[in-house]
Amino acid sequence: MKNKNFWFFTAGLILAIVLAVFISPFASPHPDGLERVAEDKGFIDMAQETWESAPLPDYTVPGIENEGVSTATAGAIGTLSVFGVGLLVAFVLKKRND
Amino acid sequence: MHIPDGFLSLPTSVTLIGVSGASLWFSIWKATRELVEKQVPLLAVTAAFIFAAQMLNFPVAIGTSGHFLGAMLAVILLGPYASFIVITIVLVLQALIFKDGGLLAMGANIFNMAFIGGIVSSWIFMGLKKILPKNKGVFIALVGVVSWLSVVLASFACSTELAISGTFQFVPVTWSMFTVHAIIGLGEAIITAAVVSLVLSVRPDLVALWDGGK
Numbered sequence: 001m002k003n004k005n006f007w008f009f010t011a012g013l014i015l016a017i018v019l020a021v022f023i024s025p026f027a028s029p030h031p032d033g034l035e036r037v038a039e040d041k042g043f044i045d046m047a048q049e050t051w052e053s054a055p056l057p058d059y060t061v062p063g064i065e066n067e068g069v070s071t072a073t074a075g076a077i078g079t080l081s082v083f084g085v086g087l088l089v090a091f092v093l094k095k096r097n098d
Numbered sequence: 099m100h101i102p103d104g105f106l107s108l109p110t111s112v113t114l115i116g117v118s119g120a121s122l123w124f125s126i127w128k129a130t131r132e133l134v135e136k137q138v139p140l141l142a143v144t145a146a147f148i149f150a151a152q153m154l155n156f157p158v159a160i161g162t163s164g165h166f167l168g169a170m171l172a173v174i175l176l177g178p179y180a181s182f183i184v185i186t187i188v189l190v191l192q193a194l195i196f197k198d199g200g201l202l203a204m205g206a207n208i209f210n211m212a213f214i215g216g217i218v219s220s221w222i223f224m225g226l227k228k229i230l231p232k233n234k235g236v237f238i239a240l241v242g243v244v245s246w247l248s249v250v251l252a253s254f255a256c257s258t259e260l261a262i263s264g265t266f267q268f269v270p271v272t273w274s275m276f277t278v279h280a281i282i283g284l285g286e287a288i289i290t291a292a293v294v295s296l297v298l299s300v301r302p303d304l305v306a307l308w309d310g311g312k
Binding site for chain 1: 099100101102103104105126129130133134135136137138139140141142143144145146147148149150151153154155156157158159161162163164165180183184187188191192193194195196197198200201202253256257260265266270271274275278279282300301304
């Protein structure tokens with residue numbers, strides 16, 4: 001049972017990393033639904049930059065010239081960060097069950 | 099539909115920070131009572147998958163893209179309150195690390211995507227599930243329909259906030275948001291139904307909202 005869980009969750013995490021690393025460089029570069037509406041209605045310029053310390057702005061790694069490699073690296077870092085934070089949060093919350 | 103800072107008025111942003119904060123507090127309280135051992139890695143993998151899938155913008159119309167939301171996927175796999183926590187983790191890291199979605203607007207983004215797209219949509223899902231035939235096919239179909247609805251409702255919340263903030267008039271902004279997200283929602287429905295039916299076929303015990311067709 002433990003083993004079954006391990007392989008299922010490992011497969012899920014590998015799938016997530018594959019999507020973030022190998023598929024994300026081919027994602028549509030066009031504005032998303034809200035951005036498109038904001039452009040069409042003319043309020044896109046109201047957007048403000050309030051957080052300049054973001055280490056990987058717009059899913060890119062500063063310093064990596066190749067766009068695809070930059071996006072793929074940002075995707076891998078993001079996926080593993082979300083996984084790590086998720087594991088930590090779930091572990092802490094679950095523990096209080098006992 | 100990650101709202102950047104500047105689109106919403108201060109009162110709207112602050113109010114929604116309060117609402118989302120209270121919802122998070124309640125979801126955490128529920129999780130400490132309901133989250134079981136095997137859901138710990140499931141929560142983490144679901145969050146990682148949703149983050150990765152959200153990077154994959156697909157074209158929805160000329161010059162426009164959309165991406166997966168994942169709130170209903172997390173609802174089906176983990177239940178509404180753990181889903182709220184999953185989407186909140188994704189949104190907070192997207193804003194802090196990738197500058198995707200504003201800081202002051204984070205309350206609104208969590209409200210739209212985790213509360214409306216997740217918790218409120220889960221109520222609709224559970225209500226409809228009660229009155230519909232109990233079998234796997236109907237379950238998957240309902241997952242698809244409510245996933246579509248979750249995106250449309252989240253976009254409706256977003257356009258309502260833009261209107262309340264005085265950014266644009268309610269009817270035109272709501273109509274524009276609806277027409278785009280009605281298409282994006284189809285992607286949401288297909289991806290969510292596909293992932294849920296895959297997990298249901300290999301590990302039905304990991305699907306929180308599936309009760310064996312009872």
